[in-house]
Amino acid sequence: MRIGVLGAGVMGGGIAQVCALAGDDVVCHDIQASALDAACEHVTTGRFGVDGAVARGKVTREQADAAIARITFTTSFAAAAQTDLVIEAVPERLDLKVRVFRDLDRAAPENTILASNTSGFPIAALSAATDRPDRVIGWHWASPAPVMKLAEIVVTRDTSEATTATVVDAATRCGKHPVVVKDNPMEWGFVANRVYFAMVREAQRVVDEGIATRDEVDQLMTDCFRWPSGPFGMVKGAGSGWS
Numbered sequence: 001m002r003i004g005v006l007g008a009g010v011m012g013g014g015i016a017q018v019c020a021l022a023g024d025d026v027v028c029h030d031i032q033a034s035a036l037d038a039a040c041e042h043v044t045t046g047r048f049g050v051d052g053a054v055a056r057g058k059v060t061r062e063q064a065d066a067a068i069a070r071i072t073f074t075t076s077f078a079a080a081a082q083t084d085l086v087i088e089a090v091p092e093r094l095d096l097k098v099r100v101f102r103d104l105d106r107a108a109p110e111n112t113i114l115a116s117n118t119s120g121f122p123i124a125a126l127s128a129a130t131d132r133p134d135r136v137i138g139w140h141w142a143s144p145a146p147v148m149k150l151a152e153i154v155v156t157r158d159t160s161e162a163t164t165a166t167v168v169d170a171a172t173r174c175g176k177h178p179v180v181v182k183d184n185p186m187e188w189g190f191v192a193n194r195v196y197f198a199m200v201r202e203a204q205r206v207v208d209e210g211i212a213t214r215d216e217v218d219q220l221m222t223d224c225f226r227w228p229s230g231p232f233g234m235v236k237g238a239g240s241g242w243s
Contacts, residue, residue: 001170004029004080005087006100008073011117012089013039014145017050019087020067021059021146022173027072029080036073044068048146081107085170087139089117097121098129105130113163115139120193122185124156133158137167138183140190141176143238151176154190156183196234203231 001024005016008030016028016039030036045051050064059067072079080086081104088100097118104114113135116126127136138154151171155164164180171178181191189197203217212220218230229237 001025001085002027002083003085003087003170004083005089006030006077006080006104007089007091008032008035008039009089009091010042011141011143011145013042013046014048014143015087015089015117015141016071017043017048017067018145018174019170020070021050021053021063022170022175023070024170024173025070025072027074027080027083029074029077031075033075036075040071040073043071048144053146077103078107081112082109083112085113085115085166087115087117089141092119092121094121094125097126101126101136102129105132111135113137113166115167117141120189123154123159123183124185127156127158134160135163137163138190139167139171140192142192149175149177150192151178152190152192153178153180154183155180200231200235 003019003024003026005012005026005028008028012028016026020026028039043049050059050067053059054061054064074080086104086108088097090096090100097116101114108114114130115137116123117140118138119140123136123138127133130136133156137159140152140154142148142150153164153167153171168178168180187194206212206217207214214232218233221227221230
């Protein structure tokens with residue numbers, strides 16, 4: 001499969017890396033050449049890049065080199081659109097994402113699937129910007145993309161079974177654990193982030209009431225539930241890409 005990734009930030013670069021390691025040819029697009037240079041460095045020598053994966057014995061040097069060779073970094077929007085599946089990973093602004101999907105719908109071949117990595121904006125809103133609602137879907141990744149197994153596959157009432165099956169298969173080949181959930185335009189966050197932010201709100205209430213500090217809340221939750229990080233540590237890590 002040939003996959004386009006729009007946005008070469010921490011998430012976009014990580015998504016490109018994972019898809020390339022899964023054997024897909026990837027076209028990673030950004031409007032800024034400097035972002036593409038940073039993404040290339042992130043994918044190769046970054047904390048979660050392929051060089052580190054080789055050092056940890058997760059992949060061979062040959063597999064890593066082949067994956068890097070499968071990624072094209074480009075400022076050409078058209079090149080990223082001329083693919084079988086486009087994963088949008090631009091900044092989390094609904095107006096920007098709607099505009100991107102409108103442009104993608106015009107630029108991509110008729111059968112191209114358009115997926116969004118949005119953390120919680122309604123997929124229906126993005127679908128409505130296109131003339132291919134059956135081929136619009138959410139594919140929510142977690143940071144860092146090369147490590148986290150999350151694949152929250154978000155379908156609208158118009159998303160076709162074929163589109164869903166294709167993306168679920170792609171996520172599985174990427175080593176993720178795809179779970180198909182329904183889009184709810186009246187709520188932000190799908191499943192993972194709706195539950196996550198409910199937890200963060202309650203944790204903040206505990207701090208505001210003077211019951212415990214943020215560090216103490218994090219320590220209690222990691223000790224009790226064996227989480228890798230407490231709620232406040234999660235917020236910090238997600239914002240920084242766990243760098």
